[in-house]
Structure formats: structure tokens, C-alpha cells
Amino acid sequence: MIASVTLNPAVDYTVELSEPLTDGAVARSDEHRYDAGGKGINVSKYLTELGVETVATGVAGGFLGRSLLERLSAAAIDADFVEIDGETRLNTTLLGPDGEYKINQNGPRIAPPAIEEIVDTLREYDPETVVIAGSLPPGTGPETIDRLAAAGPWETVVDVGGATLADLEAEYALCKPNHEELAAATGRRVDDVQSAIAAAEELQTDGFERVVASLGADGAIMATPDRTLRAPAADVDVVDTVGAGDALLSGVLAARTRQESDAVALRSGVAVASRVVSVSGTRAPSLTGLRDERESISVSAY
Numbered sequence: 001m002i003a004s005v006t007l008n009p010a011v012d013y014t015v016e017l018s019e020p021l022t023d024g025a026v027a028r029s030d031e032h033r034y035d036a037g038g039k040g041i042n043v044s045k046y047l048t049e050l051g052v053e054t055v056a057t058g059v060a061g062g063f064l065g066r067s068l069l070e071r072l073s074a075a076a077i078d079a080d081f082v083e084i085d086g087e088t089r090l091n092t093t094l095l096g097p098d099g100e101y102k103i104n105q106n107g108p109r110i111a112p113p114a115i116e117e118i119v120d121t122l123r124e125y126d127p128e129t130v131v132i133a134g135s136l137p138p139g140t141g142p143e144t145i146d147r148l149a150a151a152g153p154w155e156t157v158v159d160v161g162g163a164t165l166a167d168l169e170a171e172y173a174l175c176k177p178n179h180e181e182l183a184a185a186t187g188r189r190v191d192d193v194q195s196a197i198a199a200a201e202e203l204q205t206d207g208f209e210r211v212v213a214s215l216g217a218d219g220a221i222m223a224t225p226d227r228t229l230r231a232p233a234a235d236v237d238v239v240d241t242v243g244a245g246d247a248l249l250s251g252v253l254a255a256r257t258r259q260e261s262d263a264v265a266l267r268s269g270v271a272v273a274s275r276v277v278s279v280s281g282t283r284a285p286s287l288t289g290l291r292d293e294r295e296s297i298s299v300s301a302y
């Protein structure tokens with residue numbers, strides 16, 4: 001089983017605008033949707049759709065926390081969250097003809113006892129893998145992630161900010177940075193595929209057995225103890241990139257549960273991400289019949 005931990009979950013509010021935003025003018029919207037979100041929760045949503053056993057945990061509070069849990073339950077995502085006094089956040093994505101705008105709130109403060117309750121929850125489920133993903137809300141820090149990673153026999157996967165990655169001290173099976181996070185974690189300039197590979201390889205020797213980096217239109221790379229792999233992005237019509245990194249990670253993790261090779265895992269991640277960017281919001285699209293897409297993705301080794 002794979003357990004996800006989302007310390008800063010959100011209700012994702014996605015609004016489609018037919019005209020660009022203009023200062024002083026009312027923007028009208030025809031379409032909007034609400035999804036249970038936050039990076040770990042997305043991983044559990046996509047893993048569930050991929051048929052991988054998973055439970056989502058973390059903290060939730062207030063009416064948005066209740067809405068989040070109702071959405072997970074309606075989508076048959078196994079969830080076991082710790083209730084907190086604060087209000088779960090609302091994160092907004094505006095999809096307009098001129099681009100994609102994302103507004104993320106900082107989230108409520110988390111007190112140390114809530115982290116210990118998450119540890120108890122994880123021990124109860126006894127997962128093989130724990131995925132800790134998303135921003136750190138007030139009251140938490142890199143030591144919170146190290147605590148969760150070291151609290152049981154599981155392997156731990158992280159998708160957290162670059163500065164946080166640099167401060168982690170426990171051993172991690174995998175991390176999933178993007179361009180900016182690779183740069184922040186290593187202090188290197190990352191502005192093309194080659195510099196991303198160099199940064200991922202450096203990070204790989206620094207406590208992360210594998211580094212899977214999402215590079216947007218440049219696809220994805222995976223630095224392993226033996227070599228680095230690269231897969232280009234699939235050629236699809238992109239509606240909304242929110243959740244693409246979570247989808248990449250889910251595809252990689254799903255393949256790992258089937259003991260697939262690193263190359264197949266990377267192709268599987270890119271194939272899942274290509275489905276997720278084809279729909280708006282962070283809903284899980286149908287992820288059946290991915291084999292052809294996966295096999296059409298070429299992987300090069302460095």
C-alpha cells in the first residue's frame with residue numbers, strides 16, 4: 001500500500017474565463033469546478049484510478065476540510081485525516097485565453113500533536129511507501145518531514161519545496177522536484193534539460209535514491225544510482241497543467257509497485273501526466289488503456 005500525507009491540502013477551485021482578466025472590469029465565467037486537492041491527495045486520487053491500493057492522510061479542518069473529505073468519499077478515495085481547528089485552504093486556478101493563473105493560500109497552522117496523530121495513522125495502515133507531498137503549512141518544517149519519514153519501516157517519497165529538500169536529513173527513496181525546486185535544492189542555475197540533469201544527479205547523491213524531475217514541455221528525467229533517463233513530454237492538447245507533477249509521480253509509483261524498470265516507470269509517469277493535463281482541474285481522468293501511450297514514449301539514457 002502507498003499512503004500519501006498532505007500537510008496542506010486544499011479545495012481546488014478552477015475557473016474558466018472566456019476573456020482575459022482586465023483591471024477594473026468584471027470577468028465572467030461559464031465553467032468552474034471544485035476538486036479535493038493538495039499534492040499528496042492528488043497522488044492518492046491518481047493511484048486509485050490506476051488500481052493501486054492507497055490511503056490519503058493529513059489534516060483537514062473547517063467547512064472546506066469537510067467539503068474536501070466529502071469529495072474524497074464521493075470519489076471512493078480511501079482517506080483518514082486528522083481534524084484540526086484551522087480552516088483548510090481554497091486554492092484557485094484561473095484558466096483564461098491568455099494563460100493559467102494559480103493562487104495558493106498559505107494554509108492553517110499545524111500544532112505538533114497533529115503530526116503525532118498522523119504518525120499513529122501511518123503506523124496503523126503500515127504502508128510500504130509513504131508519499132509526503134505539497135507545501136509546508138505554518139508550524140511545520142523539514143524536521144516534520146524527517147519525523148514522518150523515520151517513524152516507521154516504510155520507504156519515503158517526497159514532493160516538497162526545493163529549499164525544504166536541501167534541509168532534509170533522513171534517507172529518501174525518491175523526490176520529485178520541478179525546474180525551480182531543482183535549482184533551489186542545489187543552488188545551481190537550471191534553465192535547460194542538461195542543467196536539470198546535472199542538478200538531478202547532484203541531488204541523487206545527497207540522500208535521494210531516485211530523483212524524478214518534471215520539466216514541463218521538456219518532459220521528465222529520472223536520476224538513478226546507475227544512470228539518468230529522460231522522456232520527452234507527450235504531444236497532447238494541454239487544458240490545465242495543475243496536477244501534472246503529481247500525475248507524473250503517480251505513474252512512476254504505480255509502475256514501481258509492479259516491479260517495472262526505471263525506464264517503464266518514467267514512461268508510465270509521462271503517460272499519466274499527459275492524461276491529467278488534458279482535463280481541467282485536478283480531477284482524476286480515466287487512466288485505463290494507457291499501454292499504447294506509454295509504449296509510444298521513447299526514453300534516452302545518459
Ligand SMILES: O=P(O)(O)OC[C@@]1(O)O[C@H](CO)[C@@H](O)[C@@H]1O
Binds near residue numbers: 042135245
Ligand atoms: O501550495 P502547494 O501545496 O505547493 O500546492 C498545492 C496545489 O497547487 O498543488 C496541487 C497540484 O499539484 C493542487 O491540487 C494544489 O492546489
